[in-house]
Amino acid sequence: xxxxxxxxxxxxxxxxxxxxxxxxxxxxxxxxxxxxxxxxxxxxxxxxxxxxxxxxxxxxxxxxxxxxxxxxxxxxxxxxxxxxxxxxxxxxxxxxxxxxxxxxxxxxxxxxxxxxxxxxxxxxxxxxxxxxxxxxxxxxxxxxxxxxxxxxx
Amino acid sequence: xxxxxxxxxxxxxxxxxxxxxxxxxxxxxxxxxxxxxxxxxxxxxxxxxxxxxxxxxxxxxxxxxxxxxxxxxxxxxxxxxxxxxxxxxxxxxxxxxxxxxxxxxxxx
Numbered sequence: 001x002x003x004x005x006x007x008x009x010x011x012x013x014x015x016x017x018x019x020x021x022x023x024x025x026x027x028x029x030x031x032x033x034x035x036x037x038x039x040x041x042x043x044x045x046x047x048x049x050x051x052x053x054x055x056x057x058x059x060x061x062x063x064x065x066x067x068x069x070x071x072x073x074x075x076x077x078x079x080x081x082x083x084x085x086x087x088x089x090x091x092x093x094x095x096x097x098x099x100x101x102x103x104x105x106x107x108x109x110x111x112x113x114x115x116x117x118x119x120x121x122x123x124x125x126x127x128x129x130x131x132x133x134x135x136x137x138x139x140x141x142x143x144x145x146x147x148x149x150x151x152x153x
Numbered sequence: 154x155x156x157x158x159x160x161x162x163x164x165x166x167x168x169x170x171x172x173x174x175x176x177x178x179x180x181x182x183x184x185x186x187x188x189x190x191x192x193x194x195x196x197x198x199x200x201x202x203x204x205x206x207x208x209x210x211x212x213x214x215x216x217x218x219x220x221x222x223x224x225x226x227x228x229x230x231x232x233x234x235x236x237x238x239x240x241x242x243x244x245x246x247x248x249x250x251x252x253x254x255x256x257x258x259x260x261x
Contacts, residue, residue: 068223079233092221096187099219103230108213110172110233117223119185 032098037091037127040098041139044089050129050137055088057128057142066120066146074113075130075138079105085112087131094124120146157181157201159254161242166261167234175206176229179244179252185220201226201252203245209238234258 041050058072075085084107090100103114112130127141162176179201186198198220206214214230232240237259244252 095221096185097219097221100221101216101218103214103216106213108208108211108233108235109231111231114216114228114230116226116228119221119223 032091032093032095034093034125036098037093040091041089041127041129044129045131045137048135048137050139052138052140054138055128055130055140057126057140059126059142059144061143062145062147063120064147066122066148068117069120069144069146070115070117071126072113072115073128074111077112077132079107079110079112081107082133084109084133085130086133088112088114089129089131090118091127091129092118092120092124093127095119095121100126120144122146157244157246157252159242159244159252161240161254161256163240163256163258165257166259168261169235170233172231172233173258174229174231175240176227177204177242177254178225178227180225181244181246183220183222183224183226187220199247201244201246204228205243205245206230206232207241207243208232209236210241234260236260 054076056074060069063069071090073088073090075088077083077085079085085105087105088103091098092100100118101116105112123145125141125143128139130138157180159177159179164173167173181201183201184196184199186195188196190196200218200220200222202218204216204218205212213232218226240256240258242254
């Protein structure tokens with residue numbers, strides 16, 4: 001007697017079951033990546049060369065709670081009319097969205113330093129870009145390990 | 154949380170030329186737009202999207218916030234004092250509301 005060929009093998013059904021929920025979840029899990037962060041920086045400054053140094057980015061090495069991670073950024077500058085920090089941008093490469101915050105300074109700020117608290121969905125890099133009044137750019141990054149993520153339920 | 158209340162710490166007095174630290178805190182849930190409720194529907198985004206600090210009517214610090222900013226946002230920043238006057242801090246919500254705090258400073 002000829003064997004009846006099943007429409008789908010057991011293996012196909014099982015892999016189908018395993019991947020179906022994944023496909024449903026993916027649109028919501030759209031993660032920012034290092035590439036997304038680079039794209040954001042490109043949107044702001046095009047292909048301009050970005051140097052290092054000048055920025056002190058202070059983040060915990062390990063964050064127990066990703067909902068409230070303290071971040072301090074300080075950029076070396078005399079903060080005079082001739083030479084000051086125009087902007088500090090902060091990005092995260094493992095959150096659902098890459099942008100975190102942008103601060104724009106004036107010489108009246110006295111010191112180009114800010115502290116704030118941010119959410120981290122998972123272990124990832126915090127990327128910081130500073131724009132000086134002469135147009136030069138600086139960047140630095142730092143990894144934070146997260147024990148409990150801070151985005152979504 | 155219905156009524157976000159800003160709290161600001163500014164020194165009462167400072168010397169001319171001194172750089173002071175200003176700390177601000179505002180109660181706000183900063184709903185990221187990433188979370189879902191129990192029925193699986195996405196809870197719409199509602200965050201404070203920008204903050205401006207001015208002194209005697211002149212803005213000296215501006216910032217744009219994204220959903221990655223924690224609930225009840227705290228921040229600290231600096232200001233170089235040159236004269237006595239009044240600070241005005243404005244937080245702008247996604248829904249168009251503005252939360253304002255004014256604080257005076259005198260020369261020591």
